[in-house]
Amino acid sequence: MPENWVELMDSYSYANQEFNPTLLAVNEGLDLKKVENLTGRLSAIGLLGFDLDDNNFFYRRLPFKTSRILTLNPRLKDAEKLLAEGKVQIKSNTGNRVEAEVEGSGVHHMVLLEADQDRCTCMWFSKNQGERGVCKHILAVKKLLAK
Known part of the structure; x- marks a missing residue:
């Protein structure tokens, strides 16, 4: 995934606080696989959490710069x-x-x-x-x- 996509998705999740990835893909006309890759990548670096009960991702800000997290x-x-x-x-x-x-x-x-x-x-x-x-x-x- 291009880094600018990760930054955009991070901004989107910050603005919306929680979202369903399937609904995001459908509402925005995005490829579901790309949304899954983005949410997976943001989850892996700690910027998204997932609520199993609500089937939603939620925004989570760690006290690190995104570029620093990616290098770790x-x-x-x-x-x-x-x-x-x-x-x-x-x-x-x-x-x-x-x-x-x-x-x-x-x-x-x-x-x-x-x-x-x-x-x-x-x-x-x-x-x-x-x-x-x-x-x-x-x-x-x-x-x-x-x-």
Whole structure:
């Protein structure tokens, strides 16, 4: 996601304090997947919380500058390193399905991005199944596709 989108979404959530991501996408004519990526990214850096009872995100301001928070995200930093070292290779991209290979330490991880689910063969993904955010391999593939 471009940094200016993150800043815009942060401003939107500040102005509205709480919102439903699906309704936001429908009302503003935005792609639902992009809204999910934005809310996921803001949640990962601590700028959004999620209320399970109301199914709404809510604005949460941490006492850090957004740019500083982004530099502290270890998975994002690792994903950028993988890209800088040329360790991410797209094997196929049909629009609805992307298959990629990411070189790790002595192993190659397979990443699969589909409309309904992203998957990776790494230990992080195996252990957390996306519950704690995406792994550095999925992040790297998504960043490569966004270029």
